[in-house]
Amino acid sequence: MPTSQFPYSSYFITFQYTHNMSDTDTPATYETIQGGGSLVVAYQIAGKKVLIVGGGNVAGQRIVSLKIADAQVIVVSPEAGLHPEVKFRIENKEVEWRDRYFIDQDVDGVDMVLTALDDHEESLRIGHLCRDKRIPVNVADVPPMCDFYFMSQHRDGPLQIAVSTNGKGPKLANMVRVAAANALPDHMGDTIEKMGKLRAKVREWEPEMKNSGKRMTWVTKVCDKWGLKGMARLNDLKTQEQEDAAFNKLKEYFIMGGVPEIDAILPSDKKPRITLIGGGPGDPELITVKAKRLLEEADLVISDRLIPSQILDLVQGELRIARKFTGKSDEAQEELMQWCLDGLKKGLHVVRLKIGDPLLFGRGGEEIIWFRERGFEPELIAGISSAFSAPMAAMIPVTFRGVSDQVIITTGRGTKGSMPDLPVYGSTQTLVVLMAVGRASELRSMLFDRQYPQDVPICWIENANCPEERIIYGSVDSMANLVEEKEIKAPAVLVVGHSISVLNNIQA
């Protein structure tokens, strides 16, 4: 059970519906009023007298809600009807207790009445008595007799989240409240304390009343720029010294009217770090949980081109995407490695986001050596390679007993544009060729050289696992013509072998 020691005390009750207006609104944009709600308010009940009639379990819960809000609580109930928690509150002198049944004079001089009785008739009678005397009343389990309902509440220091279903679904309100609280970064109450301190500082920096607009605008900009996750990082300011240093830096930005990145004001004992992440084949749901987390956390993400925007949207730090240098991939590679190094030199966590798996045909190994030579050991996060996901997208089991017992993954374009050395035909092999589109004709000739029969099935899978995915079947003989006829474009994977026909009814 929570205690009632919180210094922040509002008592959530619902009365009606809220609406924001701005000066730029016109009648056409004004919200259409939907009646039937409650007024949602944080009622200041501190020091006011609240009478609870009954001493059972419900009374125990109400006492907690009321004492959190610093109300003065009086419980009327004979001792026999007291729940152990209510007894505990009485013994602890947290509430006043009248050891008897309710009498009408009990409501004299009180500001609010709550009934928590099993006796329905008596509850209704007390409800009507309060209505006559214009004392707000809540009659447990009788919604029409309630002037207000209790809201499902989440408390974390100064943060209070209250959910109302207008008396229609207390359990549902509870579930919505839990979901809302779970969506927040951890220790949001502490974050609010820090932001509260920042607001107070801003008033110190700019005390003039006439400049309240400037203060408010700047604090709003801070909230917008940092977002909830950024603001939550203020909790990293553990000592008074760290807090003072951060606020001093912020003061400089405030004076200039700017807002820094949150990292620029936090203590920077962070070590530079480089992570090579496999971005999978294109579907944002096909990246690993760890990749998703690191993309969200990284200060700087340097991405390959062609990574879909839904994956890039996960990035919360700075994002830079490799530029296209037509026919000059070395220059592009050099530039993006330099971006990574610049970030590392600033002490950032840099993520190098690569298509598919970072160590399969994507210079991942070379990048590791490059970073090592400069004193950084990359961390590696595997990704789903198109070498496997593309055949799967085309329903090709790359191994299948009696049909294919080997998978050979190869590139269609070797270093400096050289041709790969393809293996001699083996009827139980599946060949998976990446980067083959521009080389279809040469690859076809080489396959014939390697004794591939011309009717062996092939499959082109273009943009596998992306919305624009295309799957085109053919034979070794037709594989190059298909590229022209169907205008197949990179990125595409070529699969060659009899495993293609196992689950697909195709005419080679």
Ligand SMILES: C[S@@+](CC[C@H](N)C(=O)[O-])C[C@H]1O[C@@H](n2cnc3c(N)ncnc32)[C@H](O)[C@@H]1O
């Ligand atoms: C530089 S390689 C990178 C491979 C990557 N590391 C992997 O594991 O998938 C680029 C080639 O991967 C293949 N590729 C990557 N994503 C693909 C996709 N969504 N659909 C088809 N092929 C893809 C294409 O053959 C493309 O030319």
